[in-house]
Amino acid sequence: MLLPDAVAALSALAHGHRLTVFRLLVRAGADGLPAGEIAREVGVLPNTLSTHLTILGHAGLIQSRREGRSVIYSADYDGMRGLLGFLVSDCCAGRPEICAPLMGLAACCEVDAK
Amino acid sequence: MLLPDAVAALSALAHGHRLTVFRLLVRAGADGLPAGEIAREVGVLPNTLSTHLTILGHAGLIQSRREGRSVIYSADYDGMRGLLGFLVSDCCAGRPEICAPLMGLAACCEVDAK
DNA sequence: TCGATAATTCGACTATCGCCGAAATGTCGA
DNA sequence: TCGACATTTCGGCGATAGTCGAATTATCGA
Numbered sequence: 502m503l504l505p506d507a508v509a510a511l512s513a514l515a516h517g518h519r520l521t522v523f524r525l526l527v528r529a530g531a532d533g534l535p536a537g538e539i540a541r542e543v544g545v546l547p548n549t550l551s552t553h554l555t556i557l558g559h560a561g562l563i564q565s566r567r568e569g570r571s572v573i574y575s576a577d578y579d580g581m582r583g584l585l586g587f588l589v590s591d592c593c594a595g596r597p598e599i600c601a602p603l604m605g606l607a608a609c610c611e612v613d614a615k
Numbered sequence: 616m617l618l619p620d621a622v623a624a625l626s627a628l629a630h631g632h633r634l635t636v637f638r639l640l641v642r643a644g645a646d647g648l649p650a651g652e653i654a655r656e657v658g659v660l661p662n663t664l665s666t667h668l669t670i671l672g673h674a675g676l677i678q679s680r681r682e683g684r685s686v687i688y689s690a691d692y693d694g695m696r697g698l699l700g701f702l703v704s705d706c707c708a709g710r711p712e713i714c715a716p717l718m719g720l721a722a723c724c725e726v727d728a729k
Numbered sequence: 730t731c732g733a734t735a736a737t738t739c740g741a742c743t744a745t746c747g748c749c750g751a752a753a754t755g756t757c758g759a
Numbered sequence: 760t761c762g763a764c765a766t767t768t769c770g771g772c773g774a775t776a777g778t779c780g781a782a783t784t785a786t787c788g789a
Binding site: 730731732733734735736737738739740741742743744745746747748749750751752753754755756757758759 | 760761762763764765766767768769770771772773774775776777778779780781782783784785786787788789
């Protein structure tokens, strides 16, 4: 991931509603959620939400697929990993002790964790 | 970390110059860098950089200390970890296979890595 | 084919962000 | 104490982001 892509992804998440939507989709998993339900859940007008979803999509953080008259949105875990990887890249600069505290983040996947 | 704090941190990083500055400081380690050198390195006017540094500081991503007539800025690794932790929190939702690909990010600290 | 539902696109308005020049503040050496 | 250096603060300007109402597109059931 290049810096402009990272800026786009960070800008996409740098908004209360969009960040809420993204986290909602991250938790929803691969099944995703229809746009209407997201709008209801987050409490934002459908047209406004649509622009937010477009921004998140362009940033590579979410995907969409059509199912009947609904459009289902789901998190793009590859994009998410790309952003996180960019943020921690070169954090060590030869000093493992510096970013050692960052280890353990992935432990969120452990059973019983959190 | 609460959502408003995460939005503040993401907004702080959602800017080309600020993201560049942050990465520079992350690599610089605990020693940090004086404001003037950062300005030269990034290629931005001192007064403009100052506002950027203030924003990053308020977001809890960098710290500053005075040394003589210089002000030394350095990355706040705690704040950084807080943001990353927030982004991956609850990503599993009981489905370890979903965010399993996120594991290995912390491998940046491994010797020989990157 | 028609009406209803779901979602998006368009146009316009307001608020906020980012930048710069100029001035002010803080610190040190002579 | 004074002048020089490093950084910050302040003012105003142009550009961009966010929101909304209204209109448009897409899909389904009858």
